[in-house]
Amino acid sequence: MNLADRLHAAAHRLGGRAVLTLDEAELTYGALEELSARLAGLLRCRGIGPGDRVAIMLPNVPEFGVVYYGVLRTGAVVVPLDPLLKRREIAAYLGDCGARLLIAWHAFAETAEAGSAGTKADCFFVVPGEFRRLLRRVAAEPAIAPAAPDDTAVIHYTSGTTGRPKGIELTHGNLGGNAATVARMHALGVDDVVLGALPLYHTFGQTCSLNATVHAGARLTLLNRxxxxxxxxxxxxxxxxxxxxxxxxxxxxxxxxxxxxxxxxxxxxxxxxxxxxxxxxxxxxxxxxxxxxxxxxxxxxxxxxxxxxxxxxxxxxxxxxxxxxxxxxxxxxxxxxxxxxxxxxxxxxxxxxxxxxxxxxxxxxxxxxxxxxxxxxxxxxxxxxxxxxxxRRDVIIRGGYTVYPREIEEVLYEHPAVRQAAVVGVPHPELGEEIAAVVALRTPVDGDELRDFVRERVAAYKYPRRLTFVDELPMSPTGKILKRALTP
CATH class of the missing domain: 3.40.50.12780 (ANL, N-terminal domain)
Structure with a gap:
């Protein structure tokens, strides 16, 4: 089953109920189905068909759902990209997957155009209001392209910054099955309202928020950031x-x-x-x-x-x-x-x-x-x-002893003054690696006090000899602490 069939089935049952909201903006199941069918019609006019890759670079807005299900409806493959990517990153991803089209939010038009230059991808920009007016002039694509369970639905790119980018091929069976499992485990139903705080371009937000919500007939209320x-x-x-x-x-x-x-x-x-x-x-x-x-x-x-x-x-x-x-x-x-x-x-x-x-x-x-x-x-x-x-790559070997950073981070979080903590290994001429902690505080604390707090709770070789205090730890768009960006 094509993932877009889930939306079609939900719209048949719940046409007038809200599915995507962002403050005052609202899309009902019926409207999302119609607009995505019109977007599919627009893509067909542009020659987009089964197997073609279409990159989408949109924030958490209702239009994300329109584009996502519209692309899938044609049998094409969605390539979700972080809207905050820079020109060279966009170019690398578009070039790697051979995208035919990049659909981007209007606020990122300049970067999107620069990134797509020199690739096979044309650009199409989503402007609120204008986007819906455009789609209303396009005939809806009535049919949903059939999809086998092992047909690729989405290519997600890994977040690594070195080497050739790796695109993760997820199928209609992968994503549809996982969304259905999440909906069942959380007992999602038509009366549930899900907070759309996770980025929809990421697998977590896409499966557990968007697709699970649609599968269950619930409502997703979005946060831009x-x-x-x-x-x-x-x-x-x-x-x-x-x-x-x-x-x-x-x-x-x-x-x-x-x-x-x-x-x-x-x-x-x-x-x-x-x-x-x-x-x-x-x-x-x-x-x-x-x-x-x-x-x-x-x-x-x-x-x-x-x-x-x-x-x-x-x-x-x-x-x-x-x-x-x-x-x-x-x-x-x-x-x-x-x-x-x-x-x-x-x-x-x-x-x-x-x-x-x-x-x-x-x-x-x-x-x-x-x-x-x-x-x-x-x-x-x-x-x-x-x-x-x-x-595995974060494990620290200090003087022949194995240290798991998460264990030390858990101890740091036990201190009432600690708001964020990350533990990493830094080169040491004799020990190979030394243990360093980078910490953001909620209340002031002396470095020696915090170091002693940890030392009292772990083996002598495990406590951080180096402590660095910062206002905020660097984060990925999905909320993970970026250890590679730390300077302990």
Whole structure:
């Protein structure tokens, strides 16, 4: 089934109900279906058909849904791009996937045009108001292109900044199945309002917010960009029941002076990075709501495992695999390790990507015997709960001892003065690597005091010898701390 069929089915049932809102702007299911069909008609007139790549560079606006489902409706492939990309990044992605068209938000027109120059992609700009007037002059494309489960629907590019960009091919089966699973696990229904704080160009926001909302017939209320005060305002104004976010969002809300009781939130789900246990506990004690932590990567569409609510939740863990998905912990030779031992997390199931676009060598390296090798280190307890330990590339070897940065970060977050923390290894002439911490504070604290706080709680070789205080840690657009951008 084409992902656009999900919208078509929902529009048939719920035509007059709102599906995408942004403050006063609103799209009903019926309007989203009609406008996406007209966008498909426009694309057909431009010669876009099955298998063609169409890049979209749009922020969190209702028009994103129109373009996304309109492209899929033609059988073409969506290539979502961060609207804040620079010219050379845009050129690299467009050139790599051979995009025929770039549909961009009007505010980024200059950069989009510069990035597309010299590629095969034409540019089309979305201007509010004018966009709808244009589409109303175009005949709707009545048919939805048929799609097999293994037909590529979306190519997501990895966030790495070095080497050749890798495009993750996700199929209609990958994305549709994952969205349906999320909707089922969260018991999403027509009365739910989902906070659209996650970027829609990213897999997390696309699957868990947009596609899961449409699958369930719920409503997605959008934020152009995440701001804790604005998020609180929208949660209360629109009666949000489901909040999916990354740890930095939950931390920012925790620190906001206007935050109070949030027990109206039926589901709070965290992913994208490890959630500090101290934050999870604070939400329960201060706000009266439970955060469910999950795990996944863009290559797994993205959800691979998650906690379940109530007594099925194990704080600090990423839960257990979702339906039809398998996970295990393996050593460097691919052999499964005993319970409690640390190894690499590998995933197998219908959520695993088709492969990396035009990169069979990278695909063969990542997917072996059907198992996707995540590069993440974890362990599993005797009850089958998985725990994320760290990224393999982030592990620090200090004087022959292995140090997992996440363990030290968890301790730093326990200190009431710490708002954000990242631990990295820095070169050392004798030890190989030394442990350094970069910290943003909510209240002043002396460096020696913070260092002693950690030293009292971990082995002597683990505490950070170097401490750097900053106002804010560098973040990716999806809310992950960019360790490669730190200068400890």
């Amino acid at each position: 995440f701001d804790p005060g604005r998020a609180l305002e929208v949660i209360r104004r629109d009666g949000v029941t489901v909040f999916q976010g990354v740890p930095t969002m939950f931390i920012a809300l925790l620190d906001h002076p206007g935050a109070s009781d949030m027990s109206m939130l039926r589901v709070c789900a965290s992913g994208g990075a490890a959630l500090p246990l101290d934050v999870l506990r604070a939400y329960e004690t201060r706000f009266g709501c439970e955060i469910i932590e999950g795990y996944g990567l863009s290559e797994t569409s993205p959800v691979a495992a998650t906690n379940r609510g109530g007594h099925h939740r194990r704080p600090g863990s990423i839960g257990w695999p979702i339906r039809d998905v398998e996970m295990k912990i393996v050593d460097e030779d691919g052999r499964e390790v005993p319970s409690g031992e640390i190894g690499e997390i590998v995933v197998r199931g219908p959520n695993v990507m088709k492969g990396y676009w035009n990169d069979p060598a990278a695909t063969a390296e990542a997917v072996r015997d059907g198992w996707f090798h995540t590069g993440d280190l974890g362990r599993v307890d005797p009850d089958g709960y998985f725990f994320l330990v760290d990224r």
